[in-house]
Amino acid sequence: MTHNTPLSPRPLRHLSEVHRRVLTAAQLKAHGVSSAELAEQCRPGGPWQQILPSVFLLHPGPPTSEERLHAVLMYAAREAAPGVPAQPGAESPHRPVYAEAMITGLAALTLHGFTSAPPLLSIERIDVLVPRLRRVRSTGCARVVRTPSLPTAQQVTGVPIAPVPRALADAVSELSDAGAVRRLLTEAVRGWHCEPAAVVRELTNAKLLSRPQVVDAVDSLLAEGRAIAEDRMYRMVEEHGLPDPVWNVDLRLPGGPHLGGLDAYWPEQAVAVELDTRAPRQDDDAMWSEYARKRETLERLGITVVHITPKKLRDAAEQQAAVVRTALMASGDRDPAAYVVVLPR
Template sequence: MNQNTPLSARPVHAVSHRVQSAAQLRAHGVTAGQTAAQCLPGGPWQQLLPGVYLLRPGPPTPEDRVRGALLYAGRPPAGARRAVPVQPGCGFGEAMVTGLAALALYGFTSAPPVGAPHRIDVLVPRTRRLRSTRFVQVTRAADLPRPQHRLGVPLAPVERALADAVGSLTDASAVRRILTEAVRGGHCEPSSVVRQLNAAKLLGSAHVRDAVEALLVESRATAESGLYETVRVHGLPQPFWNVDLALPGGSFLGGVDAYWPREAVALQLGARSPREEGVVDSADREHLERLGITVVRVTPKQLRDSTARLSVVLRTAMMAAEDREPPAYVVVLPR
């Protein structure tokens, strides 16, 4: 058969998706020459990305773009092609969608839909020698996170996708919207967002830092309200709220969000601002516990999920105080 002879559908009858890599087509018995013939002007196929083909005419759908981006980023390195034959599976390798495209696939309404003209960010190992091209933006990582799968699509965890999205945004309001939706929607905790943004060295940007500050102020206020309600509804003793602890000689021990001096139980909420991120563990748990003080840490998510469970934890810690050695005397100071 002449290489320019149009290819019938028969050789690819087993292809399960209309977007295929060159390696997958070869695994189905389609030669490079046959693929090139199908992609001639007016032909039924088209090249979507280098080494990736859309097996129909017309513009690609958002699903086509996502699959094509993953096939492009997940193809084996050139030197490994002969040593490791590619099977006609998903062909994504270690690649995963990240950034705004991943957030859209998670269902974020604040992220633009996955479609033209928006790019698709794909996360790959740092060792991959792969260029960004067309609508695919390649992002590299030394240590890839474990992907989450939605409808067969590997996505970077929300925190990582947020960091990659924020790194591409210059509009402060857009940053605020996606961070707020991430936390309000229960996708992740504020503290984990701060850690990921800090690891990505994004908190040095004023618009990012301001957005995170506003988010954590809101999250903290909501968590504190939930904590007050927990104490009231479940009949717990009233603590000292938002205090610093110190030794009588003046040595600072750290700040806690609630302290029950009679029972020597302290509580810390896990939602602080980026400026406080370095002292989020300012009340050194081991130091306090060596002094006979029990430290209970609670996240905003735990408060949202079950105040009853928190009340049991606190009550148990208070009851256990009766069996412990008397704690060291500490000074309670208002913040």
């Protein structure tokens, strides 16, 4: 094929449908399209158009949401090394590979299925996450977000997207509407997309916790997360046939100091369960020290403390029920615990 030969669909048949419509200049060149022909095709009123630097839409109409996503990824992704195909072969036509780039922010949340995130076509700029040292800039419909370490991408309809906690942090960084922030964070937990601690960790890393529109939303997020975790624990006890504990109690020594609050307690067996819904915030070290001090005090008094995280309750409730059951059964082999006063919390 000479450089003056018009592009035919034949060389492009092995590509996925979207990649017959969106290609980079390097990919077009690899398929025999010269710079002169590319310029001719993209003339005003021509059949093609440039959507981003070195990324071209091979039809004259507005891009679809799928085309915009792939165009942004093509623009931001690291170019394939010489000799390495930039596009997949015939054996995998629907699996484009985007090195060191993934969709994040509101577009990623939409792809994750968030109903509180806007439709893709209404998102003016699509966030794309790249390594910190990548030499690519925000332009057009692409907003480049940099990170020292890329998370493991999740694939949705062939598009690599950031995990929910990272996508949330990147979305929140661009939002000033407190209501929108709260809706996104609440849906993340209510929709079981992720645990509150993972979200707060990403917000902390992004230095967003000092923003007024984030502070109240995070407090609501943590309260929501605790309520969901408590509900899971109630169901764990019921569904796995554990004896009923007393719920949400405070322990005190008779006439002595307050020992701390517990989420569940079996007085006869002196077994306690504590939900760890701590989130990594600025006071996390102090919170952990307080938690460790309480646990050490209770165990010194002969009370077994079972530590359960919301994630374990969600992913392995049967295993956590077995841990509690084992602790209850083992109580008969221990020395009797010290007498404590149990009060409602």
